[in-house]
């Protein structure tokens with residue numbers, strides 16, 4: 395049986411006005427965890443909002459699992475209001491996480507709250523075999539950057555509004571860097587528009603990229619089919635893969651980004 | 655006190671009255687990792703079509719107060735793949751298999767019923783009420799003349815236990831229920847989702863690409879309960895009741911309103927153990943209220 399149950403909050407830390415890190419006890423039944431996987435979490439024991447909220451693993455060790463939550467609406471607000479010592483109900487880890495391939499040159503790209511799972515990833519990428527470059531983009535103040543700074547060769551930080559950081563899109567740094575560096579693997583998570591540009595750039599350059607995609611979910615385990623990702627099927631066709639079960643990690647070469 | 659949980663839906667005998675609703679449980683595989691499927695009375699599988707379907711593109715869900723609107727649109731591997739790959743898995747558990755079928759035309763419904771007549775399923779659930787497909791679906795379930803024809807012809811296509819799933823999106827569900835009974839259905843299941851809409855006020859567009867979809871979850875429970883009760887007073891064939899059931903109290907309400915068994919749908923999403931918790935709760939309720947058989951609860955309203 396897979397894990398669906400309760401776990402106690404052991405630590406909580408507001409790192410921005412609207413971003414909170416929550417660590418819970420790692421329960422044995424959770425089993426192995428892979429960066430890029432997520433948990434489907436009940437926002438409130440009161441049962442409203444009704445559906446659980448998918449939140450990526452943004453770090454883990456033997457004893458704890460850490461989430462980084464950006465408060466957007468009712469669900470994430472309620473999640474953020476739990477106190478240390480309280481228990482939350484959750485199931486996971488769920489989905490296909492990142493494939494951590496052995497590669498000399500690796501690039502990590504994170505945008506907005508999409509940096510949360512990338513923190514979990516860089517902490518578990520085998521250091522000795524890889525040189526890691528990182529590009530992170532934010533609307534306002536950058537956060538979670540220390541975890542990356544201590545583990546990477548090169549770090550580019552973008553912010554749309556805060557001075558002292560690069561302005562513009564993370565893809566600008568990407569386009570510069572791939573000219574001079576032969577990345578063997580790129581990992582990315584962020585807003586859809588960012589992932590679309592990243593995938594386009596890297597597909598054209600022939601560099602493999604693992605994208606962590608996002609879609610509104612219900613069951614989180616592949617049963618209800620409300621979360622889809624349009625992916626390629628042979629040369630001409632497409633199929634609608636389940637974001638939660640077949641993803642959330644998809645290779646950039648598999649995904650079809652429709653213009654909406 | 656020993657409680658007897660067995661129910662007979664007019665030929666479909668379930669070891670207990672708790673089933674899972676079509677489209678919310680896939681073919682059981684995913685939820686089988688969270689509970690022992692053999693604890694369920696039956697699984698109604700994801701709506702099947704003759705050919706495989708990819709379903710609707712674009713956003714498929716809008717969450718609403720205590721509910722959700724879905725626009726999945728019958729994504730399924732087709733009836734043949736179901737028979738080949740899913741029945742053996744389901745059969746390895748102690749439960750009844752209900753095959754939910756959907757057609758574009760009456761002929762398609764009949765062809766599927768004929769195919770399933772030779773397959774190892776325990777019941778065919780004729781879905782004439784799916785709101786998420788362009789042609790057919792709801793159109794079948796809301797027009798009394800069409801209901802009569804489709805049920806009558808599907809009845810002639812199979813000797814399997816036949817259940818017909820009713821839509822709440824009709825003016826008079828009693829009329830439809832009467833026709834379905836008269837045409838030889840063994841059992842009724844209700845309700846399917848309620849037509850609903852959600853709008854993104856900043857994009858000034860409907861959240862779902864198709865405009866509307868099917869509302870499910872606790873938000874529709876009072877509607878479902880009333881319709882089950884109406885139908886209970888109209889027909890003699892048994893009712894598989896559903897619509898917003900999330901707790902054993904909800905389930906007992908449906909039994910009291912006239913359902914012989916119940917289905918858990920959307921509640922699985924927020925609580926994968928809901929069916930088991932509901933079954934345990936029904937047993938506690940029976941002991942507390944002095945019912946020895948779950949069949950005694952059906953319609954036992956003072």
Ligand SMILES: Cc1cc2nc3c(=O)[nH]c(=O)nc-3n(C[C@H](O)[C@H](O)[C@H](O)COP(=O)(O)OP(=O)(O)OC[C@H]3O[C@@H](n4cnc5c(N)ncnc54)[C@H](O)[C@@H]3O)c2cc1C
Pocket residue numbers: 432443447448449450451452461462463464465466467468469470471507510511607608609610611642
């Ligand atoms: C696999 C996966 C991993 C995720 N990991 C994290 C994480 O680590 N940290 C984190 O803070 N968030 C994460 N999210 C997003 C998070 O689940 C949503 O922000 C949350 O469900 C919103 O719930 P709410 O009730 O607060 O807001 P709602 O009231 O549901 O929505 C508020 C606003 O956000 C939009 N929205 C809601 N859900 C999504 C979504 N999934 N994608 C895009 N827009 C959405 C709504 O349309 C609305 O405009 C993840 C999502 C997925 C699918």
Ligand SMILES: Cc1cc2nc3c(=O)[nH]c(=O)nc-3n(C[C@H](O)[C@H](O)[C@H](O)COP(=O)(O)O)c2cc1C
Pocket residue numbers: 618619620675676677678700701702724726728754781784819845846847869870871872874896897898899917918919920921
């Ligand atoms: C995501 C989803 C998919 C569904 N797919 C089907 C289907 O394929 N066939 C069908 O007869 N009903 C389908 N339904 C309707 C349910 O079986 C059930 O009738 C309805 O959701 C009401 O019950 P609930 O409120 O407990 O979910 C679906 C419901 C949901 C939420």
Ligand code: FES
Pocket residue numbers: 610611612613614615616617618619620621636637638639
């Ligand atoms: S959320 Fe149910 S299939 Fe992905």
